[in-house]
Amino acid sequence: MAGNFNFKEFLEELKETEEVKTSVEHKKEREYFLIVTEGEKTEPIYFEYFKNQLPKNLLETIDLVGEGANTTTVVRRALELKLKREKDPIKPNYNEVWAVFDRDSFPRDRVNEALELADQNNINYGFTNQAFELWYILHFQYLDAALHRDRYINILSEILGQKYTKNNEEIVNIIMDRGDVRQAINFAQRLEEMHLGNQPVDCSPYTTIHHLVDKLLEYCIPKEK
Numbered sequence: 001m002a003g004n005f006n007f008k009e010f011l012e013e014l015k016e017t018e019e020v021k022t023s024v025e026h027k028k029e030r031e032y033f034l035i036v037t038e039g040e041k042t043e044p045i046y047f048e049y050f051k052n053q054l055p056k057n058l059l060e061t062i063d064l065v066g067e068g069a070n071t072t073t074v075v076r077r078a079l080e081l082k083l084k085r086e087k088d089p090i091k092p093n094y095n096e097v098w099a100v101f102d103r104d105s106f107p108r109d110r111v112n113e114a115l116e117l118a119d120q121n122n123i124n125y126g127f128t129n130q131a132f133e134l135w136y137i138l139h140f141q142y143l144d145a146a147l148h149r150d151r152y153i154n155i156l157s158e159i160l161g162q163k164y165t166k167n168n169e170e171i172v173n174i175i176m177d178r179g180d181v182r183q184a185i186n187f188a189q190r191l192e193e194m195h196l197g198n199q200p201v202d203c204s205p206y207t208t209i210h211h212l213v214d215k216l217l218e219y220c221i222p223k224e225k
Contacts, residue, residue: 031095031219033062034085035212036078038101040066041167043132047100049172050213053220062216063094071106071114075099079121096124098212103129103201104149111201127200128207133164135209138187139179144194146204181217185210 037043044066051062067077078099086093099118103111111127118125128134131149133156140159156164160174188210195203 030058030061032092033096033098033216033219034065034078034081034094035062035098035100036065036067036074036081038067038070038074039132039166040068043100045167045169045172046132047216049176050216050220070104071101071110072117074101075114075117075121075123075125078123079117082121082123096212096215097122098124098126100126100132100209100212101128102131102149103127103204104131108201112199115200124212126207126209126212128209129200129204132209134205135184135188135207136175136179138184138207139175139181142187142190143205144191181213185214 035044035047037047044064047062047064051059051064054061063081065077065081067074069077078097082094082097085091099114101114115125115127117123131152133149133152134143137143137152137155137159143155153164160171160178164171188207191203191206192208195206200206200208
């Protein structure tokens with residue numbers, strides 16, 4: 001399905017915009033993001049795509065860490081790096097700190113502990129129930145059925161016309177080229193509204209990834225004049 005939002009077209013616009021922006025404008029708009037993910041490759045590859053849309057002088061404003069851990073460990077790592085940055089006498093503090101992790105099959109109490117730890121320490125979370133691949137699906141279609149995460153793989157394979165595999169940069173390129181990230185944000189908001197009043201750990205399907213992506217779109221993509 002062809003999306004309404006095409007990253008390749010925006011990349012060309014970004015290159016043209018970069019030539020006319022002054023260093024003062026860059027400094028004014030600069031923000032610093034830290035994104036710590038549960039997966040070592042799958043999520044970092046996706047967010048690396050956004051980072052690559054930035055002019056070269058802004059690449060260091062988004063730090064990505066594929067922790068290779070889960071739930072509370074991801075949040076604690078994000079907090080550790082946040083505090084370390086605050087003690088750095090040279091580098092500015094992060095404007096946005098995000099821990100990205102999934103429900104998967106982890107116990108309810110463990111997931112709630114991670115969410116509470118994030119809230120208590122001003123750490124944003126990109127939480128998905130059940131798995132990050134739900135976010136990929138929303139680039140193409142709305143899904144509100146509480147399916148097991150294994151079904152996500154089958155759905156994505158059908159959508160893409162090839163077997164979906166994790167840790168695949170080319171898959172991300174296809175998703176961003178053929179899918180519609182703005183639509184994914186809208187669909188994720190619908191899911192959030194559907195589960196309004198319930199704890200995230202009890203909501204399925206559910207994701208808050210769209211809050212982070214919306215921020216990155218605003219930052220990585222040049223605003224219309």
